Amino acid sequence: MAAPRHGAFHSLTVAAVDRLTDDSVALTLSVPAELREEYRHAPGQHLAMRRQGAERGEVRRTYSICSPAPAAGGHGPAELRVGVRLVEGGEFSTYAHKEVTPGDVLDVMVPAGRFVLDPAAAPEGGHYAAIVGGSGITPLLSIVSTLLAARPDARFCLVRSDRTAASTMFLEEVADLKDRYPERFQLVTVLSREEQEAGLPSGRLDEERLTGLLPALLPVGSVAGWFLCGPYGLVQGAERALRGLGVDRDRIHEEIFHVDNAPAPAPAAASVSSSHSRVTARLDGRSGTWPVQDGESLLDAVLRNRADAPYACKGGVCGTCRAFVVRGEVRMDRNYALEEHETEAGFVLACQSHPESEEVEIDFDR
Structure with a gap:
């Protein structure tokens, strides 16, 4: 079967809407048999959804898949489940909730x-850990459940932070994992705005607190991979704590859900060539070359000519528009999705990239 096209959308039927908390729901989507291979996913991946908004035209949002990934060699998933937290003023999340x-x-x-x-790539007896905040639990629910089911020798420590017990998403699902794998799944819960009867005191999980907490929980240096997911401040503080504890950067994986408190990108110096640049883009085996208008991102230039170019958030967060720079020079305004080794290898986020040379060539197929 041919690989799924980048950015391909299909119509999926909602099988269930489950209320998780006052401000979050889980949507279960039915996947017809003929599309199941296209929706085969790795644990931790996300789905972009779109609808026509009342005021701003097409609205796209990404939501992490929280259901376990299908086993290698088996059939693709018959259902997919995602968690949606209500965002104030959020057009798609309000639609999903109401x-x-x-x-x-x-x-x-x-x-x-x-x-x-990837469970198959995990070392024998691999010990993994995650630090998540709020809705950052959603991809980890898939990662943890898939890993522990596929690898009886693996262990996982999940440190999760929520405001209150009532606001905690997937509380029962995580508790079920703890009951199913009591010896291999370690769960640590911190509430920032509510005291617990047992466990850790309330308060934010900042760099200082994590620096003291993590070595008391597990052997930090022997953890095969750390997964950080949630708001910008939590993820950045956790990364600094881990680096201060001697964890190599290549063992730290990050996904940021909210960047409201992130520093704004520094103003870039004007580029004489950028206003006369052209971009050549390869997508699903076809290439085209088009002019880039003043101030336009490479993604927007491609979208004017290829409506099927992959994107979701356009904010440098989801990584859907990842592309490889074949030739030319580009400038990225923001990057909260690509790992350091990806940018060093030549990958960029097309939604945040602007040409710094007259000719730029990018490849979405790499």
Whole structure:
């Protein structure tokens, strides 16, 4: 079977809408038999969904898959489940909470994302850990459940932070994992705005607190991979704590859900050549060359000519528009999705990239 096209959308029927908390729901999507291979996913990947908004035209949002990944060599998934937290003023999340009901049909992109853990690649007796905040639990639910089921020798430590017990997403699902794998799954819960009867005191998981907490929980240096997911401040503080504890950068994997408190990109120096640049883009085996307008990103230049170019957030967060720079020079404004080794290898986020040379060639197929 041919590989799924980048950015391909299909219509999937909503099988169930489950209320998780007052401000979050889980959507279960039915995948017809003829599309199941296209929706085969790695644990930790996400789905982009789109709809026509009332005011801003097409709206796209990404939501992590929380259901376990299908086993290698088996059939693709018959269902996919995602968690959606209500965002104030969020057009799609409000729609999901107030309007979506079983039987509705949603436009859903094929799975994407590289915040993943491949159980087959895990070392023997591999010990993994995650630090998550709020809705950052969603991809880890898939990662943990898939890994522990596929690798009886693996262990996982999950440190999760939520505001209150009532606001905690997938509380029962995580508790079920703890019951199923009591010797191999370690769960540590911290509430920032509510005291617990047992466990850690309330408060934020910042760099200082994590620096003291993590060595008391597990052998930090022997953890095969750390997965950080949630708001920008939590992820950045956790990364600094881990680096301060001697963890190599290549063992730290990050996915940021909210960047409201992230520093703004520094203004770039004007580029004489950028206003006369052309971009050549390869996508699904076909290439084209088009002019880039003043101030336009490479993604927007491609989208004017190829509506099927892959993207979701356009904010440098989801990584759906990842592309390889074949030739030319580009400038990225923001990057909260690509790992350091990816940028060093020549990958960029097309939504955040602007030409710094007259000719730029990018490849979405790499």
